[in-house]
Amino acid sequence: MSGKVAQRMHINLASPFIMEMWVIIFLVEFVKGSLLVALLPVYMENILGLSVTVVGFAFALQYLGDNLFRSPFGWVMERIGYRWTMTGALALILVAVGMIIYAKDAVTLSAACLILGIGTSPLWPCTMTGITELAGSTESGSSGAAMGAVEMASLAGTGIGPIVVNFMMDHGGQSYRFVFLVLMGCAAAVAAIALLLPSRIGGQATHVVRDMHGDAPEGERRPLQPLKSLKRTMHQVRTSLKVSRLLFPALFLQAFAIGLMTPVVTLFTRAELHVTPNQFSLLLIAGGGITVLALIPAGKLVDRIGTTLFLNIGFLLAACSLAFFSQVRWLPLAFVAVALVGISYALILPAWNAFLAKQVPKGERGTVWGLFLTLQGSGMVAGPVLSGKLWDSVSHSAPFLASAAVMVLLFGLHLLIVHRTKLKHNPS
Numbered sequence: 001m002s003g004k005v006a007q008r009m010h011i012n013l014a015s016p017f018i019m020e021m022w023v024i025i026f027l028v029e030f031v032k033g034s035l036l037v038a039l040l041p042v043y044m045e046n047i048l049g050l051s052v053t054v055v056g057f058a059f060a061l062q063y064l065g066d067n068l069f070r071s072p073f074g075w076v077m078e079r080i081g082y083r084w085t086m087t088g089a090l091a092l093i094l095v096a097v098g099m100i101i102y103a104k105d106a107v108t109l110s111a112a113c114l115i116l117g118i119g120t121s122p123l124w125p126c127t128m129t130g131i132t133e134l135a136g137s138t139e140s141g142s143s144g145a146a147m148g149a150v151e152m153a154s155l156a157g158t159g160i161g162p163i164v165v166n167f168m169m170d171h172g173g174q175s176y177r178f179v180f181l182v183l184m185g186c187a188a189a190v191a192a193i194a195l196l197l198p199s200r201i202g203g204q205a206t207h208v209v210r211d212m213h214g215d216a217p218e219g220e221r222r223p224l225q226p227l228k229s230l231k232r233t234m235h236q237v238r239t240s241l242k243v244s245r246l247l248f249p250a251l252f253l254q255a256f257a258i259g260l261m262t263p264v265v266t267l268f269t270r271a272e273l274h275v276t277p278n279q280f281s282l283l284l285i286a287g288g289g290i291t292v293l294a295l296i297p298a299g300k301l302v303d304r305i306g307t308t309l310f311l312n313i314g315f316l317l318a319a320c321s322l323a324f325f326s327q328v329r330w331l332p333l334a335f336v337a338v339a340l341v342g343i344s345y346a347l348i349l350p351a352w353n354a355f356l357a358k359q360v361p362k363g364e365r366g367t368v369w370g371l372f373l374t375l376q377g378s379g380m381v382a383g384p385v386l387s388g389k390l391w392d393s394v395s396h397s398a399p400f401l402a403s404a405a406v407m408v409l410l411f412g413l414h415l416l417i418v419h420r421t422k423l424k425h426n427p428s
Contacts, residue, residue: 013149013296017082017134020196021127022153024086027190028120029157030164031093031183035116036062038162038169040100043176044109054106058113060381065117067377073122074129074370081199082130085122090194092119094187101180125370132357132365133201144307147357148299148350155292159284243359244420250413251375252382253406254352259383260403261322264391272396273334287338294346299354307355311414314347319407326400 012018036059044050044058077085092115099112131146168174168182269275269283302310321340328334360368390398 013145015134016196017130017198017201018146018149020193021130022149024090024190024193025123025127025150025153026157027186027193028090028093028123029154030161031097031186031190032116032120033158033161034165034179034183035097035100037158038165039176039179040109040113047176048104048109050106050109054110058106058110061110062113062117063377063381065114066121067117067374067381069118069121070125070374070377071367071370074125075367077122077126077129078365078367082126082201083195083197083199086126086194086197087191089119089122090187090191092116094184094191095119097180097184097187101177101184124373128353128357128360128369128373129365130201132360132369135357144302144350144354145296145299147353148295148297148302151349151353152292152295155288155295159288159292163281244417246413246417246420247359248375250410250417251356251372252379253410253413255376255379256383257318257379257403257406257410259380260387260390260399260406262380262384262387264387264396264399267391268396268400269334272329273331275331279331283334283338286335287342290339290342291346291349294343295350298346299350302351302354307351307358308414308418310347310351311355312411314344314351315407315411315414318344318348319404319411322400322404322407326397326404 040058041055044055073085073089096112096116096119099108099115103109103112127150131150134146165179168179169176266280269280275283298310317340321337321344325334325337325341328337356372360372386402387399390402
């Protein structure tokens with residue numbers, strides 16, 4: 001009886017770990033959004049006189065650092081815990097912003113962007129692993145509301161950061177140096193908050209100690225053997241990760257669909273809808289605001305109903321609304337299309353993360369989450385590349401139609417994954 005009750009339990013969104021990670025995610029995305037969206041493109045081109053190619057290369061290094069180090073940091077987190085993994089990595093954000101303040105050339109700025117990416121890379125593996133641990137059971141399905149809460153923090157930070165920075169620059173008359181110092185203060189606050197994180201959640205410590213020291217008796221401690229520990233980790237991941245092979249292309253495509261849209265949304269609204277900057281801000285609020293407001297209610301419903309219905313509706317609604325947006329040339333209809341896209345992503349994001357949480361084995365959760373997020377992140381690298389080619393070579397609507405097609409493909413892949421999983425658990 002107690003086991004059944006435990007499986008119905010949901011994560012307390014007011015728990016210290018969730019609250020601390022909410023603040024950390026918000027501030028990290030605030031700093032990243034401020035730098036990558038509002039400050040660095042203008043600062044590097046207009047103040048330092050660097051070419052757009054250099055700007056693009058520096059940004060690519062940031063994302064490369066973020067993506068490549070997710071799995072290694074997930075592995076490290078399994079061994080030294082949340083507190084020191086996050087504190088050590090987030091301190092690199094402070095270093096990166098400090099380097100940007102004094103950088104005068106492309107090499108230093110590119111190195112700072114790479115360090116910024118490395119500093120943010122453990123954020124999502126640690127968050128997802130912690131939520132999965134708090135859920136207590138990979139079959140409980142109780143992580144949807146928590147996933148929605150952290151996604152809300154991420155979207156809020158990414159959106160509010162550039163708005164605040166632009167206000168400080170345009171209306172407050174502040175210098176770049178002052179704004180960079182404010183961001184350094186945010187980075188220092190993030191590292192300090194990370195010190196409040198727990199070292200472990202649940203009964204993870206016993207596994208980690210055994211893994212680091214081999215199978216030594218309780219009172220005996222052999223020298224640390226990191227290479228042997230890594231080999232053992234990879235073997236455990238291979239043997240315990242029993243997921244459909246279709247999940248791996250689905251991970252890539254989920255972010256690829258977003259990557260196709262991201263670089264051309266601003267260009268499309270200016271070229272095809274002829275919007276003013278204020279109208280574009282309202283479009284962002286219509287889409288992003290609806291997504292943020294709907295994430296936690298959607299997450300709670302995911303916990304009650306399950307992920308399948310939300311993902312099926314979300315993928316199909318996203319496909320239809322993106323195709324609709326690509327054909328709109330009248331601003332009121334554009335607001336409708338953007339609102340529908342926002343609703344679809346509010347359905348998809350918490351359900352998708354909760355769906356992935358069910359696929360993560362109890363052993364090596366940090367490493368597996370790092371692997372999943374790396375595969376997913378690679379879609380964000382490939383998406384913008386194809387998006388630019390479609391924009392230049394086919395039409396301005398092509399990237400959005402391609403993204404809609406990917407959503408339809410994701411709908412089909414998800415149906416197949418769910419069907420195969422049911423057959424595996426109920427072969428009769």
